[in-house]
Amino acid sequence: MTVSLAVCLLAALLGTGAGLQCEVCAAEGHNCSGSLQTCPAGQDSCGIFLTEVTLAEVKSQSILKSCVTSSQCKAGPGSVDFGYQMTRRVSVACCVGDACRNTSVPTFDAKPNGQRCRGCFVSNTDHCTEQIIYCSGAETRCINAAGTILTAVGNLTQSILKGCASESVCAQLKVGPATVAGISANLTTAKCTAASGVAGLAPGPAGFLLPALAGLLLNLLSPLPTATPC
Template identity: 35%
Template sequence: MWAPLPLCLLSALLATGSALQCEVCQSKAGSCSGPLQPCGPSEGTCVAAVAEFNLEANSFSYAAKSCLEPESCEPGPFTLTFTRNITVRANIACCDTDGCNAGAIPVPPVSPVPNGRQCPSCFAAGADRCRDMEPLACTGAEDHCVDIAGTLTLGSVTLTKAAAGCGSPGACVKRVGVKKYAQGVVDVLSRGECYPAPWAGGEL
């Protein structure tokens, strides 16, 4: 009766000690740092995410680090440009060793150089659809057209929007449904389309 008990306790301790540990933090800045925390049984990945938003006259950044389910992680940078120079610059990095998401990751640059392509564009805060579209000349690596609608949650901040414009290929991770980038960073889209941008002068 006594023999199995120490073995069970030892197994439990070993199982607890073997859990992946990730740095966990959130900040309304370009980077953040926090304590290492053990991940849940399904969370086999550490993630670091950073984004910069330019919404007409308002600009802000957001950074988050956490544990994440491996199937939720789609790493890589992406940029989006909507009408009225509303831009999103984001980067996501994933790894699978203890504390590997420490340190800062850069946001991708946005090039002002036209690439010869164009997309229909709009931005409507608090709406589920844009009423008017206007052509937007794409620049740099943004050679795809993106059309999205839904709600983005960044910690305690929630933004409901409908938007369309130019995006880099990495922006095609935005799809209909729930997309979790990190703990507290969730995109819920009712519409999400991404396709290669046509050359300027063709039909949109």
């Protein structure tokens, strides 16, 4: 009788479980280390997110490790290219338990894929000078979004975002509160269409626009990771 009771108690403990634990940390660069934390209900995987931001040929990277859902793991790489040498790419790897010790994040795919979109990125204006954007890697969609963007320093700015995007970025796109490649926004326009060749559109005058946009993009496309990966 005593043995049977002990077996039942053990089975009950195993049934409830201690919950999945993941390393949680965030830092600039390729690596970070943090404490193990028990994941909330519904978050059944450990995610490692590597983000690369390019602004005027200057690249910066950051890493985020946290508890995630299976759907976040299956979403695939996130990538946007707004033109004017402004890109943001996120690569993800997921694991559970001891497998996380040897899990590495896939490298970014920046190879041209033969697709093209119209691209631009402006703020506080209703006019956007477009240029041809040559898509790369997982970017198979053209994004067209506009609305209020929340910068990394907490400021709100009206912006227009057009360019190449991956399917995972477009899956998050919607009118109202949304996330565009890690950028928090309240969108009034949110569209994605299939990327294809675009003829007859000359590149826009990027030279005089780039200095004016540099300060804004340093805030919007900040490589510093947040606690909630997107």
